[in-house]
Amino acid sequence: MADPATYRPAPGSIPLDPGVYRFSDATGRVIYVGKAKSLRSRLNSYFADPASLHSRTQTMVRTAARVDWTVVQTEVEALQLEYAWIQEFDPRFNVKYRDDKSYPWLAVTWSEEFPRVFVGRGPKRKGTRYFGPYSHAWAIRETVDLLLRAFPMRSCTSGVFKRAQQSGRPCLLGYIDKCSAPCVGRVDAEEHREIVADFCTFVSGQSGPLLRRLEREMKKASEAMEYERAARLRDDIGALRRAMEKNAIVFADGTDADVIALAEDPLEVAIQVFHVRGGRVRGERGWVADRMDDSSTGELIQTFLVQLYAGDETRVDEGSPVPREVLVPELPSDPTVTEWLRQRRGSGVSLRVPQRGDKRTLMETVTKNAEEALVRHKTRRASDLSTRNRALEEIQAALDLPEVPLRIECFDVSNLQGSEVVASMVVFEDGLARKSEYRRFVIRGVEGQNDVASMHEVITRRFRRLLEERAELTDPDDPDGPLLVDPTTGAPRKFAYTPGLVVVDGGPPQVAAAEQALAELGITDIALCGLAKRLEEVWLPGEDFPVILPRTSEGLYLLQRIRDEAHRFAITHHRGRRSRTMLESALDQVSGLGEIRRKALVGHFGSMKKLRAATPEEISQVPGIGPRLAESIATALADRPPAEAVNTATGEVLD
Secondary structure, X not given: OOOHHHOOOOOOOOOOOOEEEEEEOOOOOEEEEEEEOOHHHHHHHHOOOHHHOOHHHHHHHHHOOEEEEEEOXXXXXXXXHHHHHHHHHOOOOOOOOEEOOXXXXXXXXXXXXXXXXXXXXXXXXXXXXXXXXXXXHHHHXXXXXXXXXXXXXXXXXXXXXXXXXXXXXXOHHHHOOOOOOHHHOOOOHHHHHHHHHHHHHHHOOOHHHHHHHHHHHHXXXXXXXXXXXXXXXXXXXXXHHHHHHXXXXXXXXXXXXXXXEEEEXXXXXXXXXXXXXXXXXXXXXXXXXXXXOXXXXXXXXXXXXXXXXXXXXXXXXXOOOOOOEEEOOOOOOOOXXXXXXXXXXXXXXXXXXXXXXXXXXXXXXXXXXXXXXXXXXXXXXXXXXXXXHHHHHHHHHHHOXXXXXXXXXXXXXXXXXXXXXXXXXXXXXXXXEOHHHOEEEEOOOOOOOOHHHHHXXXXXXXXXXXXXXXXXXXXXXXXEEEOOEOOXXXXXXXXXXXXOEEEEEOOHHHHHHHHHHHHHOOOOOOEEEEEEOOOXXXXXXXXXXXXXXXXXXXXXXXXXXXXXXXXXXXXXXXXXXXXXXXXXXXXXXXXXXXXXXXXXXXXXXXOHHHHHHOOHHHHOOOOOOOHHHHHXXXXXXXXOOOXXXXXXXXXXXEO
């Protein structure tokens, strides 16, 4: 790697103006593109003391061999040029959002003499109007099938249309009144285009005027005793209403908005967008990206907004790609994004964070979809056999292990301000979780808030059990090998299995505690490492510097999944114990409330939070709880406010 000092620009040569810069490697390939309000201030920060830079930024500046820049007039111009360069050079160190799947569009070939409607994917074509994208192709096909009842426009391919013209007979849709059959002259080109225009108007969200017009025509037909036509119009109205039910109204004011939410972890980020037009969700779309740096949520939102609205492919109808309102979970770090959006739209754009009401509720729904998309992406990535094998091989190479760690055990500690200290052990074999072998520990030999001592205790207990089972279960025919199956019951003795790698959640202090515990037990043949959450550094025993795995490393991704699973398992155990402890302590002073009635309360309400919110009348519905006792319980809970629980390792507030 190059020394940044070898290509650092001369002092004073970098302008103070806004602009865009790009770092290139020794081969001339652009590896990073960025923008700055002041080029000199921003670029000088890259050539500061390397110890002050983030590890991923250090990697970038050491990979680069040259830096260039272009001066622009305004920050908005810098934003536009940055996007253009990212699209042109595809730099490896920039965050690039990519579709997590291909989404279908509803297309109308407006440039043809007899326009047709179809559902398709892929790039757009000139002369075609597009609506969407939609989440499911089958859902939009069902909607189109309903709409063809009211708007009998052409939906057949060019080949089918030409054959019908030559034979003089329409296709099946023409016979069942789901096509006006322009192929055989039932309607002319102008009449058919009017039908298509009504279809496009309805799909774009302007359903009210069409429904009112059809209702008026139905009444006129009924008054004129044209009952057959009135019945057909009634059926058309019913079909349109059923199609409308597939897109529930979310904003009563008919707002046009894009609702954007994200779910992130230290390695990846998933973003979900709901396109709302005319107060209805007209489409949704998702992206995932690898996190190449330590960008904040605001910076991730800013990058995404530029990539989303810079091209015309994001349109959900024939209007502007930017709606009147854009709802985000956090405002972008650069306020010039709002001005850039206004220029893209050609009029005012409201970029804000919803705080209450329907828009806040929809934001929560989009957030849940983003979280599920991230989980699905991780699941797909973890389920691939070749990917898991590559991850294990990368871990072996990075930690210099004698063999691939087929069994990995990870330990985490959680506590509530020094009380109710618990620990978890999770097991991954061949890169997959073995939940049947997870274990929970209650730490009793440590007083106060001491994660290092707690880690020492849990490692000692787990591997003392390993030694005990090895000693108990020895095959007489092979004294040197442990018997991993109980000869009496035939059940596997899971603590007798030796892991290929032990991972602890933490940095050098936790690793040193685990190493000491293993040494005290005389165990020297088990590899050990720690994974620090803040910078995703891998620490080895006795080393002064961590092992830095690349951000794209499947090995780092697997270690992070294992660590996060141990953290989740510990938090779940901790919450359960805390809930029981709080319930017991709050109800200790209630006279006449014994253990059986406490269990009945927990079983009826399910959690301490719901019990606190219950009224005396609701509590009295529990079998064995009378009105007077219910009043005493409600008073005791009201006098004892809930405590705030914090995981001392992460600072996370436990609900």
